[in-house]
Amino acid sequence: MESTHPPKQLDSLLSEIPEAHVIGLTSRPVADITLDSRKAQEDTLFVAVRGTQADGHSFIEKAIALGANVILCETLPAQLTPEVTYIQVPDSARAMGLLASAFYGYPSRAFNLIGVTGTNGKTSVATLLFRMFRALGYRCGLISTVQNQIEEEVIPTAHTTPDAITLNALLADMQRQKCSHVFMEVSSHAVAQQRVAGLTFCGGIFTNITHDHLDFHGTFDNYIKAKKGFFDQLPKKAFALVNIDDRRGAVMVQNTAAQVETYSLQTMATFKGKLLSETLYGMHMELNGQEVWFRLIGRFNAYNLLAVYGAAVLLGEASEEALAVLSELQSPPGRFEQVPSAQKVVGIVDYAHTPDALLNVLETITHLRQGNEQIITVVGCGGNRDAEKRPKMAAIASKLSDRVILTSDNPRFEEPQVILDQMLAGVPLVDHKRVAVVANRREAIYQACAEAQPGDIVLIAGKGHETYQEIKGVKFDFDDRAVLREAFAAMGK
Ligand SMILES: CC(=O)N[C@H]1[C@@H](OP(=O)(O)OP(=O)(O)OC[C@H]2O[C@@H](n3ccc(=O)[nH]c3=O)[C@H](O)[C@@H]2O)O[C@H](CO)[C@@H](O)[C@@H]1O[C@H](C)C(=O)N[C@@H](C)C(=O)N[C@H](CCC(=O)O)C(=O)O
Ligand SMILES: Nc1ncnc2c1ncn2[C@@H]1O[C@H](COP(=O)(O)OP(=O)(O)OP(=O)(O)O)[C@@H](O)[C@H]1O
Ligand SMILES: N[C@H](CCC[C@H](N)C(=O)O)C(=O)O
Ligand SMILES: [Mg+2]
Numbered sequence: 105m106e107s108t109h110p111p112k113q114l115d116s117l118l119s120e121i122p123e124a125h126v127i128g129l130t131s132r133p134v135a136d137i138t139l140d141s142r143k144a145q146e147d148t149l150f151v152a153v154r155g156t157q158a159d160g161h162s163f164i165e166k167a168i169a170l171g172a173n174v175i176l177c178e179t180l181p182a183q184l185t186p187e188v189t190y191i192q193v194p195d196s197a198r199a200m201g202l203l204a205s206a207f208y209g210y211p212s213r214a215f216n217l218i219g220v221t222g223t224n225g226k227t228s229v230a231t232l233l234f235r236m237f238r239a240l241g242y243r244c245g246l247i248s249t250v251q252n253q254i255e256e257e258v259i260p261t262a263h264t265t266p267d268a269i270t271l272n273a274l275l276a277d278m279q280r281q282k283c284s285h286v287f288m289e290v291s292s293h294a295v296a297q298q299r300v301a302g303l304t305f306c307g308g309i310f311t312n313i314t315h316d317h318l319d320f321h322g323t324f325d326n327y328i329k330a331k332k333g334f335f336d337q338l339p340k341k342a343f344a345l346v347n348i349d350d351r352r353g354a355v356m357v358q359n360t361a362a363q364v365e366t367y368s369l370q371t372m373a374t375f376k377g378k379l380l381s382e383t384l385y386g387m388h389m390e391l392n393g394q395e396v397w398f399r400l401i402g403r404f405n406a407y408n409l410l411a412v413y414g415a416a417v418l419l420g421e422a423s424e425e426a427l428a429v430l431s432e433l434q435s436p437p438g439r440f441e442q443v444p445s446a447q448k449v450v451g452i453v454d455y456a457h458t459p460d461a462l463l464n465v466l467e468t469i470t471h472l473r474q475g476n477e478q479i480i481t482v483v484g485c486g487g488n489r490d491a492e493k494r495p496k497m498a499a500i501a502s503k504l505s506d507r508v509i510l511t512s513d514n515p516r517f518e519e520p521q522v523i524l525d526q527m528l529a530g531v532p533l534v535d536h537k538r539v540a541v542v543a544n545r546r547e548a549i550y551q552a553c554a555e556a557q558p559g560d561i562v563l564i565a566g567k568g569h570e571t572y573q574e575i576k577g578v579k580f581d582f583d584d585r586a587v588l589r590e591a592f593a594a595m596g597k
Pocket of ligand 1: 139140141160163
């Protein structure tokens, strides 16, 4: 994002990073901060970060050639350019977070900032909170996988949690637009890469942790550490609201300074819920003794609703009013989104792209099925992402569906057939006869519709709200909901 912010003096920023070793002038203007050398301009501060593909340190000269006057780095170049100021720090990503926050005038201190972390449920919880607080009359901001939003204004995004500079620029916009509450997803990548360093949160929420992103974190322990890192950073005044039914819930908050509060469907907790009954249209729950009907379904959504309710109460909202608003809210786009058909086939598009999410969604569908209707699942796994989840997701799909069509998700730079072979390897031999492989996602959805009889349930999993399919660096238009609707119509279903 290009900065529209007034220049700052470097001196005033340096107090954020007392550990820094500085070479060169410190009384000079900083017009912008960037971590991409290609975006450097006159008076830009360039941050050299070691990434997964490249080392930002190798682009220092390029940034200077484009006008960068300050370099923030971990290792000094062998040759220093005389007119340039070098700031050497042990962790440039972390220093960047602190500087970005100061550069934009500490926007996160201007409102209530709530971060949501966990493998699944972040978008659901953050979006429900955003919609709920707007309905309660507050001016709100949202930072999520689907989109960023300031009140009515939608700002497209490519990340769940943007980099520290983009993020602080966005938060500064939210401050300018007088938001009082901002709800954001905090991905594990974001914590590991220090994208949220320097932000002041007034609350953190932990939904759950299950298998995902082992390609990036290496081990499950590292993945847990990344998520826990978020709670370790919370200030004393903040709340840390955790799902205590998750095995790792207690670990998340063992070193936090924040006030710990819990939610649960199973045990004593600050916010205790019970799922009383559910249909395809909603569920009936008890929350701290109050019975409420919600428009969302699935036990996983009972957890999400508890988290949202708990956060609202911790933010000072009256319990009855909060529940009244919450009971009217619909699921976010692509989360258990139903696509109706004339012949009463039940179409469901869901963003389940982890083993746990797929299991939850299929268990919910199994629980809701009335009799002999078939469950037909179309699912794939993304390329250039965790490969270990592929056989697991296929195994879950084949165990809990009558018919499975394995297909492509976003292949990115991988060969679709290689991903499909890895998925198929997880399907027990006895189940192979119920599993088809159709690499083309559109054809796979059409095949599922062709096989569906009235009353059957067709689940299209993995891409939810996404409106593209990414193949070899190109994003082609593709929307599961539109294709499913089109397939139903084409077949007169
Ligand atoms: C794995 C990962 O998180 N990658 C992110 C990371 O890129 P990277 O570490 O690979 O960067 P790199 O290409 O190695 O380059 C290193 C540094 O050199 C710089 N560079 C590079 C080239 C050049 O000419 N000049 C230059 O200065 C780059 O700007 C970068 O600072 O930093 C980049 C800049 O912030 C991100 O855009 C990029 O996101 C990529 C596109 C991505 O796909 N990320 C996904 C995995 C992600 O972050 N997902 C999470 C959500 C996951 C979830 O919860 O399900 C998210 O929060 O979105
Ligand atoms: N609390 C939950 N527990 C387990 N599964 C959930 C939960 N909430 C949602 N899901 C499932 O996970 C999918 C993704 O949900 P959501 O988008 O809210 O998660 P997320 O954490 O934001 O994911 P991402 O990491 O991609 O940002 C949903 O489509 C649903 O299948
Ligand atoms: N935030 C997740 C989204 C995965 C969505 C799925 N459709 C895929 O492309 O793998 C990721 O970047 O891993
Ligand atoms: Mg999300």
